[in-house]
Amino acid sequence: MTRHAAIRAQIEARILSGALRPGDKLPSEAELVAEHGVARMTASRALADLVAAGLVVRRRKAGSFVAVPRAEESLFGIPDLRATLGPGHAHAVLHRATRAATAADKARLGALPRGARVLALQVRHMAGAVPQAIEDRLINLAAVPEAAAEDFGAAPPGSWLLERVPWTEAEHRIGALAADAATAALLAVAEGAPCLVLDRLSRREGLPVTAVRFTYPGDRHAFTGRSTPRLREAPQPGMRIS
Amino acid sequence: MTRHAAIRAQIEARILSGALRPGDKLPSEAELVAEHGVARMTASRALADLVAAGLVVRRRKAGSFVAVPRAEESLFGIPDLRATLGPGHAHAVLHRATRAATAADKARLGALPRGARVLALQVRHMAGAVPQAIEDRLINLAAVPEAAAEDFGAAPPGSWLLERVPWTEAEHRIGALAADAATAALLAVAEGAPCLVLDRLSRREGLPVTAVRFTYPGDRHAFTGRSTPRLREAPQPGMRIS
DNA sequence: TAGTGGTCTAGACCACAGC
DNA sequence: CTGTGGTCTAGACCACTAA
Structure with a gap:
């Protein structure tokens, strides 16, 4: 070296x-x-x-x-919704539960020690009266114990985590799915409507930190980005959700 | 400076x-x-x-x-389909036409001089007998005149272009759409099925080079990626389509 | 083996922004 | 005003590899 x-x-x-x-x-x-x-x-x-x-x-x-990570330039250049939707954005925590990790939780977060506890959240993001995204998130409380005492009323969990937890690795998946009945109701779209789905798993030095799925109505959102050949003095501007 | x-x-x-x-x-x-x-x-x-x-x-x-650009690490880390699908991949040019740019072409490529000619292509990508993607592409022949004489039988247009034309700027959009009747037939999915759509516009020093839309069946493809904090000696591995 | 890049040194001058 | 980073110099030794 x-x-x-x-x-x-x-x-x-x-x-x-x-x-x-x-x-x-x-x-x-x-x-x-x-x-x-x-x-x-x-x-x-x-x-x-x-x-x-x-x-x-x-x-x-x-x-x-x-460096203090800026919420506007989140993982993979996909910013969190606060920066995207601007002042009209509001979020509401629909479900909140702490529990011992279930088999399904472990499948999402990856290897967890026995008896690990997780915080499960469902958050709906709105722009005015229009639903913009559903956020289904799991947080590994072993990695972020202070999340247990946070109500995420001020900052949505993505922004809250980004400013507190350094990350070393993330996996992403962007796909398209038909809205099931529950999702359709929450997003105010027809059942079966195409939705853009972003899954992300973040780790810190191998330890799973959080797994999240954002579901966006296909007619309201897309990931957009500009890129140039990666220059040292001009970092990638990254994607925006628009 | x-x-x-x-x-x-x-x-x-x-x-x-x-x-x-x-x-x-x-x-x-x-x-x-x-x-x-x-x-x-x-x-x-x-x-x-x-x-x-x-x-x-x-x-x-x-x-x-x-540097010779490698097809595997295309724009924005989204590789072209050749590298993704591997040896089983085949592509077929379904439509091919050169024409004076129409108003619709100009809307896709951006500002073009009067009388500019474009090459329009529709390509279907297969893995074995299963359709994997539809590629609708416009190439600005003022930027890439040699494309007019290319039949894209050996390499699909994305790979062909990447190895010949340096780019300085690209815009991307990833969205979800319901398959219309024509797309559904080409992809062998039901009409209305959710599809992942990638639009990309590439320029070289302001001159539009190519605009392309890839349409993937939502049940067969997703963009996946890993990322780490950007390290000079460990460049971003980028996305894969899987 | 010789050419080329990779790294390092021990200085130097300058620009800028806190103090 | 002064500490700090940003850049540059004119050398040096070494590692690698293509010829």
């Missing part, structure tokens, strides 16, 4: 483990130079890589800090 | 304009040093940025070369 990669890995591990939290100050280049006995360009390279990875922000004179 | 950015921009312009084609050799670091009067690290940084942008590949002793 190269020296800049070693420095980078050390800092990255502290961020991903939670020892360093979003907003915390990192060592300055000069401190890294003294600590690791390298040239400043080497320390600078390590921090620059962390910036490219989105884990760190740097400000002149102020220093380097653990 | 910094010196490494200037060197990078010069090379990038030559690649995007087509003056340098995929596979062409770029100046070595030593040549860039002599040409621009900079230190080697500065030239190296310019080339490293181009590698990060995916425009360049570098091999020790051999040199730096314009």
Whole structure:
């Protein structure tokens, strides 16, 4: 491993483990130079890589800090609904339950220890009086214990989680399904109407954090995005839901 | 503009304009040093940025070369169907026409000069005897004149284009639609069945190149992906269609 | 084996934004 | 004003691999 990669890995591990939290100050280049006995360009390279990875922000004179994830640029470039729908957006928690993980829960979240507890949520997102999406979410309380005491009245669970839990891996699936009777009723569409479905499973260092399914009425939503060849100084703008 | 950015921009312009084609050799670091009067690290940084942008590949002793886009990692990480479906995949051109751009064509491709000619294609993708997708594509012949003489028997148009035409910008839309009668017949699904629809418009330096709509049966396909925080040395694996 | 890229050093000057 | 990051230099050694 190269020296800049070693420095980078050390800092990255502290961020991903939670020892360093979003907003915390990192060592300055000069401190890294003294600590690791390298040239400043080497320390600078390590921090620059962390910036490219989105884990760190740097400000002149102020220093380097653990990046605070912005809700607008969620996983895979698919933002959460708060940013998408804007001020007219409202959400309501339809169901909320904590329970020992069932077999079905384990199938969604992946391997969980025996007796693991999960928080199951169903949230409906509205734009005015028009239903825009149904969110079915499972949260692994072993990974996010503070979720048990949260009512998600102010921020929907996606935004709430994004600002608190660093993630290291996510799996996504975007498909199309016909609305079943329950979904159709909640979304105010005809039974059998085409719906866009986004499934996402997020992990932190192998530990499942949350599994979520968003169901959007096919006539009201699409994922849109712009992309350019990935440039270091122009990160991918990502997808929007529109 | 910094010196490494200037060197990078010069090379990038030559690649995007087509003056340098995929596979062409770029100046070595030593040549860039002599040409621009900079230190080697500065030239190296310019080339490293181009590698990060995916425009360049570098091999020790051999040199730096314009990257040949791989069909497996298409725009937005959504690969073309050849790579997805593997050896069992076959495609057939159902319709093929060159014509002066109609109003509908211009609506899909965006601004075109008067009298612009386009190639319209409809292609069906199969896995064995099972239809997997319908591809409706428009190609701007002003941007890709050699497409007029291509029959797309060997490679489907997506792969063919990707290997020949550099792109600088793309817009995407993923939605869900009910299959109309014609689509249902081609995909061998019931009329009204939910379908996943991917629309993509690609441009090269503002010039529309191609607009395409893929329609997938909702019960046979989904876009799946894994993602990690974007690391310079571990590029996004991207989506797969499965 | 020689050319090329990959990394690192120990300096330097500058721009910028907090203090 | 000063700490911090951003960039650049002119070297150096090494690793890899294509010739």
